[in-house]
Amino acid sequence: MAVRIRLSRVGATKQPAYRVVVMDGRSARDSKAIETLGHYNPRSTPVEFAVDAEKTKKWLAQGATPSDTVSRLLQNAGIVPKVERKATPVAK
Secondary structure, three states: OOEEEEEEEEOOOOOOEEEEEEEEOOOOOOOOOOEEEEEEEOOOOOOEEEEOHHHHHHHHHOOOEEOHHHHHHHHHHOOOOOOOOOOOOOOO
16 A cells, blocks of 8 residues: 555635645545644645644654655655755756
């Protein structure tokens, strides 16, 4: 089973908030999660991101793969080390 750490959408229509969850990578976005690690609210000022660092590190050590967005959020929070991204070449 490919386990992923990703966002699950909650909140009202046009007012999204997200949970940071661990789930099977093949399952739908809002299906049942294995475990909830925290939450992310991009609409608040400043952006609210709260996650249990110990649980997250445990899942990463067990081989869970974070999505691109979750990876960026974890890097900004200092939970995982920052990785330099290569610039995407511009097609001419």
